Amino acid sequence: MDSWLIVMMLGGSIFLGGLALLAFLWAVKNGQFDDEEKFLNAVKYDGEDELNDAVNLERKKEKLKRGYRPE
Numbered sequence: 001m002d003s004w005l006i007v008m009m010l011g012g013s014i015f016l017g018g019l020a021l022l023a024f025l026w027a028v029k030n031g032q033f034d035d036e037e038k039f040l041n042a043v044k045y046d047g048e049d050e051l052n053d054a055v056n057l058e059r060k061k062e063k064l065k066r067g068y069r070p071e
Contacts, residue, residue, distance in 0.1 A: 027033065
């Protein structure tokens with residue numbers, strides 16, 4: 001393997017790693033990870049009717065994906 005190929009691969013890896021680090025730091029700065037219990041509380045306080053509606057909606061989506069068209 002030529003040394004220029006290794007240098008190019010190393011440079012590309014460092015560049016992509018830097019982009020990922022910048023994206024992560026931007027997300028932390030903008031509060032993307034602040035609400036730790038959002039989904040836990042959403043499930044905890046959902047009523048039975050809301051959960052049944054969500055299940056029925058998912059079933060309708062599955063049927064539409066399979067090509068089932070209600071008449």
